[in-house]
Amino acid sequence: MKSVFHVMLIPTLGCPANCSYCWSSEEDSPVMSIETLKEVVAWLKNFRDDPVTITFHGGEPLLAGADFYREALPLLSDGLAHLSPAFAMQTNLWRLTPELADIFAEYHIPLGSSIDGPKEVNDVQRGEGYFEKTMRGYEIARAHGLSVRFICTFTSYSVDFREEIFRFFLKNGLTMKLHPALPSLRGSDPEKWALAPEKYGDLLLYLLDQSLAHLREIDIMNINDLCRCVFTRQGNVCTFADCMGNTFAVGPDGSIYPCYRFVGMPEYVMGSVYDRPSPEDLRRSAAGRLMQRYKEFVDRECGDCAHITYCRGGCPYNAIAPFHGDIRGVDPHCPAYRRIFDEISARLNTEMYESPGMEQSPLRRGRRKRAQPGIMSLVHKIVSE
């Protein structure tokens, strides 16, 4: 894939929500200072020369407050103007105020948020009151013209409500991005909410069919991404690409990690913005070398898989973090990825074989009337957007 330079800034690991499957930390967790933010700018100035996407992530990034963003955004935007920074934010929206929304609108910041379906399902796994607080923020965002897309986390519990959840997104005209709950690394019952790979595979197939059945009514980002991967034979999102070396995260104290998911885990610190490390310095760090070893492991382990070019072993965090840095296998969602990639590839082949103008097998003649649009229709829609 064309390498996309992505820096995630984690202003705080604190979060006011207390979602059941998340580790969540206290609201008063330390917040990045403007001094550290200036060091981020100084570090990035000569780090690379290609355009950068900067995503504010957390914890809950809104806890940093309006004063932080009023100062941070011009510093980043002007100080890194030569990198044409594009901004984004992942937030639960609870603390979005009209004042913050004005600031984000000025910098055209799209917001990613999280809602796990209708209130009854969402609040069981995210906590009582979550739905209303997020929707209140969503209304403020909309009133200020901000774009909001929702990540929907499917757990062992909510996957049984997949139809209700899908209908909720469809009815409300919301773009869906799904996320399978992983075993928690910090809870006492790590597997309780985790979505098993087989169930994740079933869910992806279900959503593929729903996506085609409602082609003009809803976008399911993962399905679009998976189809794009197979069609172009290139990874196009971090899970399906070699993310390392192109993605970094900076924690509240200026520590640099391979991705936001590792932030707060000292064994994955690659360096500090205060030392202005070069890409080579980060590659040579223990965490950088671990990521490189994972890449080499994927080359061996997935060498025979038809999907290796774009899948690249899935997410390194999913593979490595549960074993405290030991590389014991690829992303545990591999069976789900393989299943959906196989299905999309098979359908694409069939559609191409059956496309008008192709010689048709006598056996197949006379029994073709597609009930719903196929993968090619979805691919056309994605590329023409």
Ligand code: SF4
């Ligand atoms: S570690 Fe996983 S979540 Fe993080 S950038 Fe890489 S693929 Fe994405």
Ligand code: SF4
């Ligand atoms: S589908 Fe599984 S085996 Fe194939 S590349 Fe992805 S992780 Fe590796």
